[in-house]
Amino acid sequence: MSSADQILAQAEQLSKTTTAKGYAIAGDEDLTPDARQRGIDDLWTQAEQEMHQLRQQHDDAVKASERDAERKLVRPPSNDPARMASYRSALDRASSALSDGRLEAVLEEAEMIGDEDQALAAFTVGIRNGVQSVVQAFLADRPSRLAAYQAYAAKTDSRGRLSRSMETGMRLSMPYKPRPGDKPMF
Structure with a gap:
């Protein structure tokens, strides 16, 4: 698993954990509605900061992977x-x-x-x-360079990059933020 994929897995876990904790706070009858809202807001603020860091790490990992593929392709012998x-x-x-x-x-x-x-x-x-x-x-006439080129093209192709970007954007986004009294949707 690439480092970019590992970061996406961390983002998905953060999203699931944050959602579960958010619904737990939203449904906590021992808290006042204002206390539940503050708890949810605090949880979301922290999770959004973590998600922002994960987005940056993911962007850096993707750029590093593209640079590595290009280096392998054009490196002199x-x-x-x-x-x-x-x-x-x-x-x-x-x-x-x-x-x-x-x-x-x-x-x-x-x-x-x-x-x-x-x-x-x-x-x-x-x-x-x-x-x-x-x-x-x-x-x-260079089959070994052709394989490296295909790997490079797969990482940098604009159509593939857009598709991956949309999928990645969804995976690196915060989930629905519950309100006091909300019940889990799942």
């Missing part, structure tokens, strides 16, 4: 300082080629001469700027 310098230089060339409308040509040249750093840099710039022709051309 070596951490050698000289190789990293070559890759950074290749990224600069690919970025310049993008603004000149030549990113596809840069990828083709890199593939032709076997410059894997330049090809990866063109792919990276292509991903970041939505140049699907470059992304698809790069992935065509």
